[in-house]
Amino acid sequence: MSTSSVLSDEFIAHCLGLIPLTSAAAMQMRFSRDCNVCDGDGFCEYCSVEFLLSARATDSDQTLEVTSNDLRSADPKVCPSTRLAPSSRRSINTDFEPNAGEQRKGIGKDHAKWSPAATVTFMYEPDIDTLALDEKRSWVESSPTKVFHLDPITKQFA
Numbered sequence: 001m002s003t004s005s006v007l008s009d010e011f012i013a014h015c016l017g018l019i020p021l022t023s024a025a026a027m028q029m030r031f032s033r034d035c036n037v038c039d040g041d042g043f044c045e046y047c048s049v050e051f052l053l054s055a056r057a058t059d060s061d062q063t064l065e066v067t068s069n070d071l072r073s074a075d076p077k078v079c080p081s082t083r084l085a086p087s088s089r090r091s092i093n094t095d096f097e098p099n100a101g102e103q104r105k106g107i108g109k110d111h112a113k114w115s116p117a118a119t120v121t122f123m124y125e126p127d128i129d130t131l132a133l134d135e136k137r138s139w140v141e142s143s144p145t146k147v148f149h150l151d152p153i154t155k156q157f158a
Contacts, residue, residue: 016053017111019068023049023078031106050074 030047038044052072057064068080140148151158
């Protein structure tokens with residue numbers, strides 16, 4: 001791998017490994033640990049796919065945006081998932097040419113990148129305001145169906 005990026009080679013390799021792939025032939029591929037052709041090394045056509053990524057920035061003052069769409073697969077049946085491409089963007093400074101981008105089939109037991117629980121999500125945090133006693137009474141009285149009641153001892157809704 002040849003790069004003059006400010007990012008370390010290990011970080012770039014890790015980011016490339018997290019790019020989701022899609023393939024109709026995934027079920028025909030073997031796990032590298034179960035492959036009898038390459039003895040589990042993970043470098044044969046039955047358990048791995050080679051990708052080529054070659055990008056070069058023309059202006060040294062600008063960063064070059066390299067995305068999963070820039071990856072070229074040696075096997076046309078396996079490609080980066082274009083649906084998730086915007087979240088897989090990686091900025092590279094000037095020159096990036098990996099020697100062999102091997103992608104292997106795996107499960108979460110082998111590495112977190114194959115675990116569906118490693119997906120990042122977010123949700124809105126509710127803004128909870130506690131009502132004062134007079135506000136609670138007013139709210140109970142405003143109900144047209146009178147289904148809410150205020151407990152006289154605990155002052156909680158019942």
